[in-house]
Amino acid sequence: MVMRAFEKIFLDHLLASGALKFGRFRLKSGRVSSYFINLGAAMATGKGASLIAEAYTSKILADLGLSFDYIHGPAYKGIPIAALVSARLYELEGVDKRWGYDRKEMKDHGDRVDEWFVGGINRGDRVLMLDDVLSDGGTKVELFRRLIELGLEPVAVIVGVDRREIKDENRKWFDEMGVRVLSILSVEDLLEHAKSEKA
Numbered sequence: 387m388v389m390r391a392f393e394k395i396f397l398d399h400l401l402a403s404g405a406l407k408f409g410r411f412r413l414k415s416g417r418v419s420s421y422f423i424n425l426g427a428a429m430a431t432g433k434g435a436s437l438i439a440e441a442y443t444s445k446i447l448a449d450l451g452l453s454f455d456y457i458h459g460p461a462y463k464g465i466p467i468a469a470l471v472s473a474r475l476y477e478l479e480g481v482d483k484r485w486g487y488d489r490k491e492m493k494d495h496g497d498r499v500d501e502w503f504v505g506g507i508n509r510g511d512r513v514l515m516l517d518d519v520l521s522d523g524g525t526k527v528e529l530f531r532r533l534i535e536l537g538l539e540p541v542a543v544i545v546g547v548d549r550r551e552i553k554d555e556n557r558k559w560f561d562e563m564g565v566r567v568l569s570i571l572s573v574e575d576l577l578e579h580a581k582s583e584k585a
């Protein structure tokens with residue numbers, strides 16, 4: 387399949403920044419994998435952060451549109467993605483979306499209004515979730531459930547790379563809730579290009 391310019395730039399940057407590693411890795415789900423995608427490595431400089439912002443923003447504009455109110459970045463690596471993309475959307479399109487993130491640990495001091503969620507969360511908002519990868523989908527379903535409890539409406543999730551290992555029950559949840567699941571690249575795109583670069 388012919389890649390679009392923003393997909394190719396994203397892919398080249400993942401490979402150049404060393405975000406794709408081979409070895410033996412334990413994933414959040416408990417699974418063991420022979421490869422790991424560390425988007426943190428791809429965002430670790432100003433240029434990298436800018437390229438990541440550009441890739442996700444291009445994906446939103448090309449394939450989703452702007453029918454959402456709030457961008458959620460799952461802790462931790464989704465957080466800079468949500469921040470960068472909301473800023474980029476404002477600079478490029480003049481649209482001012484709310485954005486925010488969750489905490490992995492509860493805050494037990496200060497203003498408890500943000501003990502679990504930080505940022506521009508408003509009841510009734512349509513949510514776009516942005517994250518680094520999709521593995522079995524468990525993190526995203528759990529977070530969407532918590533956001534629904536707060537009165538928000540899930541619309542879509544966009545990840546940089548779909549590892550193509552989503553659990554059936556999570557796929558079913560997204561389908562039944564009408565939540566679109568989009569990715570800039572699939573793991574096949576990434577592994578194929580990593581192989582051809584080595585050859």
Ligand SMILES: O=P(O)(O)OC[C@H]1O[C@H](OP(=O)(O)OP(=O)(O)O)[C@H](O)[C@@H]1O
Pocket residue numbers: 414460461462463464517518519520521522523524525526527
């Ligand atoms: O369960 P899924 O929805 O398929 O997604 C997999 C999640 O696992 C990782 O999070 P983790 O909390 O390990 O990473 P981080 O704190 O480094 O972002 C990854 O960043 C995804 O958010």
Ligand SMILES: O=C(O)c1cc(=O)[nH]c(=O)[nH]1
Pocket residue numbers: 412413414415421422423424425518519521522549
């Ligand atoms: O499932 C995970 O934990 C996971 C996989 C991956 O490729 N990259 C990552 O950051 N997390």
